[in-house]
Amino acid sequence: MTRTELQSFLTSKIEGLEFGEETTQYLTVTVPKEKLRDLMFLLKDDEELAFDYMFSLTAVDWFPKYFGVVYHLESTKFRHILVVHVNTENREDDISIDTVSDIYPTAHFHEREAYDLMGIIFEGHSDLRRLFLTDDWVGHPLRKDYVDEANMIVK
Amino acid sequence: MTTTDVNQELKTQEYLINMGPQHPAAHGVLRLILTIDGEIIRKVDPDLGYIHRSIEKMCERDTYKQIVHLTDRLDYLSSHINNEAVCLAVENALEIEVPERVKYIRTIMAELTRLASHQLWWGVMGMDIGALTAFMYAFRDREMINDIMEETVGARLTMNYSVPGGVMFDIHPDFQRKVKEFIKHFRKALPEYNTLLSENIIFKKRLKGIGYISKEDAVAYGVSGPSARGSGVSCDVRKIHPYSAYDKVEFNEVLIEGGDSYDRYMVRMKEMEESMNIIDQLIDNIPEGDYQVKTSALIKLPKGEFYQKVETARGELGVFIVSDGKKSPYRLKFRSPGFSNLSILDKISRGHKIADLVAIMSSLDFVIPDIDR
Numbered sequence: 001m002t003r004t005e006l007q008s009f010l011t012s013k014i015e016g017l018e019f020g021e022e023t024t025q026y027l028t029v030t031v032p033k034e035k036l037r038d039l040m041f042l043l044k045d046d047e048e049l050a051f052d053y054m055f056s057l058t059a060v061d062w063f064p065k066y067f068g069v070v071y072h073l074e075s076t077k078f079r080h081i082l083v084v085h086v087n088t089e090n091r092e093d094d095i096s097i098d099t100v101s102d103i104y105p106t107a108h109f110h111e112r113e114a115y116d117l118m119g120i121i122f123e124g125h126s127d128l129r130r131l132f133l134t135d136d137w138v139g140h141p142l143r144k145d146y147v148d149e150a151n152m153i154v155k
Numbered sequence: 156m157t158t159t160d161v162n163q164e165l166k167t168q169e170y171l172i173n174m175g176p177q178h179p180a181a182h183g184v185l186r187l188i189l190t191i192d193g194e195i196i197r198k199v200d201p202d203l204g205y206i207h208r209s210i211e212k213m214c215e216r217d218t219y220k221q222i223v224h225l226t227d228r229l230d231y232l233s234s235h236i237n238n239e240a241v242c243l244a245v246e247n248a249l250e251i252e253v254p255e256r257v258k259y260i261r262t263i264m265a266e267l268t269r270l271a272s273h274q275l276w277w278g279v280m281g282m283d284i285g286a287l288t289a290f291m292y293a294f295r296d297r298e299m300i301n302d303i304m305e306e307t308v309g310a311r312l313t314m315n316y317s318v319p320g321g322v323m324f325d326i327h328p329d330f331q332r333k334v335k336e337f338i339k340h341f342r343k344a345l346p347e348y349n350t351l352l353s354e355n356i357i358f359k360k361r362l363k364g365i366g367y368i369s370k371e372d373a374v375a376y377g378v379s380g381p382s383a384r385g386s387g388v389s390c391d392v393r394k395i396h397p398y399s400a401y402d403k404v405e406f407n408e409v410l411i412e413g414g415d416s417y418d419r420y421m422v423r424m425k426e427m428e429e430s431m432n433i434i435d436q437l438i439d440n441i442p443e444g445d446y447q448v449k450t451s452a453l454i455k456l457p458k459g460e461f462y463q464k465v466e467t468a469r470g471e472l473g474v475f476i477v478s479d480g481k482k483s484p485y486r487l488k489f490r491s492p493g494f495s496n497l498s499i500l501d502k503i504s505r506g507h508k509i510a511d512l513v514a515i516m517s518s519l520d521f522v523i524p525d526i527d528r
Contacts, residue, residue, distance in 0.1 A: 025247075025462060052374050053390075055464075055495075056473050058488040070475070072462065072490075076374055076388065079395060083460070106377030109498040117211075132204030132527065141212055142486075153216070 001048065001080055003027045009048070014039055020083075026072075030085040033097055039084065040103045043073060050075045051082060054100075057110035059118035063144035066090055067120055069097055071107075088120065096121040117142040169197055176205045180283050180513040183523025187500075187512075194508050199501040207527040214487040219245050219319060219454040222487070227313035229489060230525035232272035233467035235264045238317040243398055244463035244474045245319040248456045255400075256444040257321045259437050262400040263334065264304075264316060266430040270341070271300040272468035273423050273430075280420065280517040281352050284361050289352050296344055299337045303330065319454060321447030334438055338431050345427060353424060362417035366503045366515035369414060376502070377495035380470020381426060382519050385419035387412040392466040404436045416518035423520070453482050469493055469520055493525040 001009065006027055007019055014035055020028030031039050043051040056072035071084040088095045099122040101108040111122045112131040119140035122128055130137065139146050169192045176186040184205035190198035210229065214222050219241070226237035239261055246253060274297040281289025301311040307327040308316045316322050352358050368378065373386040383390045391408040393401040409425040411418040456478040463474045470492030477486040496519050504512050 024459065028460070054377060055379075055471060056462075056475060056488065056490040058475060058486075058490075060477055060486045070460075072473070072475070076390070083462075104377075105372075105375045106495055106498055109494065113494075131202075132207045134204075141209060152212075 001078065006049075006080060006082065010039075010042075013042055024083075026081045026083050028083040028085065030087070033086050033088070036084075036086050037098050037100065037103070040071075040100050043082065043084075044103055050077045051080075052076055054104040054106050057100075057107050057114065059114040059120050059142070061091075061118060061142065061144045062087070064091060067095055067118060069114065069120065071100070095119065096123050098123050099125040101125055116140070119143065167192065174509070174512070176202075180516060181523065182279065182521065185521065185523045185526070189509070189512075191509065196504050196507055196509065196512060199504050199512070201497055201500065203527055205527070206524050208524075210528045211487055211489065215483055215485070218482050219456070219484070222484075223318060224315055226489075227315060228524060229491060229528060230467055230469060230472070230493065230522045231312060232275060232522055233268055233469065233472075234312060235261075235268040235314045235316055236465055236467045237472060238315060239265060239399070240463055240465040240472050240474045242317040242319050243465065244461050244476055245454060245456065247463060248459075248461045248476070248478070249319075249450075249454070251320055251448060251450065253321055253448060254444045254446070255442045256446055258400040259441045260322055260326060260446065261317060262404070263434055263437050263441075264314075264322075265399070266433050267300050267303065267334070268314075269468045270427055270430050271297050273427050274300075276423060276468075276517075276520050277348060277352070281358075283513050283517045284358060286352060286355070286358060289348075292344070292348065292351065296341055299333075299340065303333050303337065306330070306333070318447065320450040321445070323447075325446045326441075331438055331441070334434060338434060338438075341427075342431065345424075349424065353421070359417060361511075361514050362420060362518065363415060365416045365507060365511050366518060367415050368499060368503055370412075372499065372502065373414075376499040378470070378499055379495065380466065380468070380492050381409075381422040382419050382470065382496050384408065384410050385422045385518075386414040390471065392464045392471055396464055398463075398465060400437060401433075404433050406433050416514055419518040455480060455482055456484070467492060469522065469525065470496060489528055491525045491528060493521050493523075494528075497521065497526055 016032045018030040043049050051073040053074045053076050058070050060068045062068050067088045069086050074081045101111055111125055114120050115128050116130045116132050169190055172189050174187040174189055175181045176184040186202040188200040210225050223238050223241050226241050227234040229237050274293045278290040278293025305311045307330050308314045368386045370386050373383045373388045379390050387410050394408050406429045409422050411422055458480045461476045465472050473490030475488040476484045479485040504515055
């Protein structure tokens with residue numbers, strides 16, 4: 001599907017989607033966090049979309065507002081690419097997002113990484129432990145307000 | 156007691172052992188916590204971070220030109236291709252068109268890097284399985300590539316050759332002649348590799364039917380590169396989203412349907428031939444022109460998100476830049492091929508023996524700094 005076809009198809013299926021500007025490299029969509037799993041199931045299972053390959057999952061700290069998670073999806077059949085953004089409510093107490101690791105198995109490791117380094121809680125993840133750091137580590141280093149005077153050189 | 160009584164009395168118990176973090180077959184510091192039942196693996200739990208250097212966090216502090224130097228230390232065997240990925244991302248974001256000469260040089264360098272990486276993998280794979288001779292053959296030939304690199308770039312491994320806007324210096328006057336000499340030599344040496352290892356019956360028995368990845372699993376787990384092409388998944392970024400000079404050359408994407416360790420091995424062996432074909436098509440046709448376009452000393456990317464995919468020797472490397480218009484990225488993520496490839500290790504190793512795990516890890520071709528970043 002082309003970019004415009006994708007956009008109108010998704011708008012007709014799920015409410016509340018916000019599409020990014022036309023000038024971005026790939027079609028970008030921001031989904032409300034309650035609708036994330038609905039959208040992911042649709043993207044994976046619909047025969048015309050067939051987004052079966054999640055090539056990247058990462059977290060961004062939109063300091064001081066909220067955390068964002070960015071999913072990059074590609075279809076190995078049609079070769080179209082979609083970027084999905086989802087944001088947490090805030091940066092303090094409501095920092096959870098539904099897991100997609102049961103829909104895309106590759107997300108299992110990537111979500112553990114995002115939890116470890118950014119501290120996002122993925123609801124429903126089967127094994128959400130730290131991946132890189134030790135279990136007793138305090139804090140999440142990729143956050144913008146993380147301070148470690150011993151190990152960081154701040155310019 | 157009869158035999159049945161003995162069996163009832165014997166209690167077996169699953170237990171945990173650590174493979175690594177210091178283990179010769181891991182090629183770096185990777186710790187695998189194995190749950191084993193006798194010698195059969197029931198579960199593999201990778202514990203990472205022993206060589207984590209927080210490259211992504213460091214990138215948020217450095218300028219774009221500095222970041223290129225850090226990428227050498229991701230997958231140190233694909234260093235040039237990593238450099239290229241960041242440079243392409245920056246160039247695309249700034250809409251800089253690099254000269255044709257740069258595209259050709261970068262592509263030749265990338266393929267030489269891929270050849271050197273596959274040679275090292277081949278030698279080490281033999282060594283892991285118990286065939287020490289392979290290592291000597293591979294290092295003899297790899298040395299030639301390293302010498303070519305040294306002459307033009309000044310470094311043998313961590314090259315730092317690409318810069319945003321081009322390459323750091325022009326190629327050495329001897330570059331083309333030496334590359335052609337190497338290709339001539341390696342075309343004769345590659346069949347030796349095959350006689351030595353590929354057709355060796357002991358070697359085949361260690362790999363055939365071990366670590367099977369189905370086509371669906373490969374896509375679902377985000378496996379890429381030769382490891383996925385061994386399961387018949389077409390995923391070569393050079394073909395699908397061509398960059399540099401890959402749209403000007405003809406080459407085949409090597410696809411084997413089987414999915415076991417031997418098929419992944421054969422994909423890499425055939426890829427070496429394809430790499431030589433690509434270099435052959437380019438080496439005599441490098442266009443005249445500048446080797447660099449001028450960029451400002453302090454590059455600032457426009458606000459927005461930029462993603463660049465490239466094909467390293469291990470699979471798809473992605474560079475994801477979130478820019479807020481300043482001199483350093485707001486967030487930079489490296490989607491490393493090794494990290495996603497590692498996620499399938501647990502699934503494909505279950506039910507195999509510990510010695511097979513070594514073979515599976517070799518066939519997936521892990522480089523640990525690439526996984527840890």
